Amino acid sequence: MNFRSNKPFSSTPSLPFIYGSHPVLEALRSGQDIDKILLKKGMHNQAVQEILTLARGRSVPVQEVPLEKLNRTTGKSHQGIIAFLSLVPYEDIQNILPALFEKGEVPLLVILDRITDVRNFGAICRSAVCAGAHAVIIPSRGAAQINEDTVKSSAGALGQIPVCRSYNLKETLRFLRESGVTVLGITEKASGYYFNCDMTAPVALLMGSEEDGISPEYLKLCDATAKIPMTGPVGSLNVSVAAGITLFEAVRQRTINA
Numbered sequence: 001m002n003f004r005s006n007k008p009f010s011s012t013p014s015l016p017f018i019y020g021s022h023p024v025l026e027a028l029r030s031g032q033d034i035d036k037i038l039l040k041k042g043m044h045n046q047a048v049q050e051i052l053t054l055a056r057g058r059s060v061p062v063q064e065v066p067l068e069k070l071n072r073t074t075g076k077s078h079q080g081i082i083a084f085l086s087l088v089p090y091e092d093i094q095n096i097l098p099a100l101f102e103k104g105e106v107p108l109l110v111i112l113d114r115i116t117d118v119r120n121f122g123a124i125c126r127s128a129v130c131a132g133a134h135a136v137i138i139p140s141r142g143a144a145q146i147n148e149d150t151v152k153s154s155a156g157a158l159g160q161i162p163v164c165r166s167y168n169l170k171e172t173l174r175f176l177r178e179s180g181v182t183v184l185g186i187t188e189k190a191s192g193y194y195f196n197c198d199m200t201a202p203v204a205l206l207m208g209s210e211e212d213g214i215s216p217e218y219l220k221l222c223d224a225t226a227k228i229p230m231t232g233p234v235g236s237l238n239v240s241v242a243a244g245i246t247l248f249e250a251v252r253q254r255t256i257n258a
Contacts, residue, residue, distance in 0.1 A: 019078035028054040033086040040080030059167035114209035122153025123240035129157040131247035190225035199250035
């Protein structure tokens with residue numbers, strides 16, 4: 001299998017990659033965790049079609065890019081395709097959730113909508129682990145890349161909590177609701193406060209992007225929304241701080257009611 005660290009070429013530090021159609025196919029078939037795949041624009045052949053099918057089935061994002069970007073990543077014969085390997089294993093929330101219910105646990109989940117800053121992502125994962133959350137769910141596109149900086153920001157927490165990647169976050173939200181999990185959107189646009197929400201039952205906290213908060217399409221799928229009260233001149237908190245505050249309200253409620 002062709003393998004190389006990407007430090008000399010890639011703009012994304014310390015994320016290993018493989019290249020070439022057959023090595024990438026082999027990695028997908030064997031279940032190796034892949035962060036994303038770069039594919040040369042206009043490539044269409046049988047191997048590419050199989051790669052696209054397998055990637056979609058495993059929620060691996062595929063990005064079509066100019067040949068120049070691939071050449072900047074490696075000077076080797078990449079055959080128009082490079083796959084970046086993940087530093088953590090990705091899991092499936094549809095497997096995790098039933099197991100939690102079977103063990104009699106009350107799910108506490110965190111869903112991140114387009115959190116792109118690696119420091120925020122790492123800090124949220126650290127808070128989630130400290131709060132006893134069961135999983136962090138991210139979209140396959142528009143999420144912070146899990147590289148060494150992300151792992152460092154999490155202070156090792158990324159190795160202690162399942163990270164679930166969703167190819168279609170709408171479907172994931174519907175699955176959670178149908179499974180009896182309350183989807184609670186944390187947004188400054190809400191009318192009620194987070195501490196008035198019942199977090200003793202199964203709950204998934206949906207946190208929005210650093211730029212514009214929760215996407216309108218996901219807000220519509222929330223069972224409820226809540227905000228953190230502000231009394232100062234700044235109208236919003238850093239998303240990792242907001243996630244920490246909300247997670248530990250869940251801890252408080254569950255501790256009192258234990």
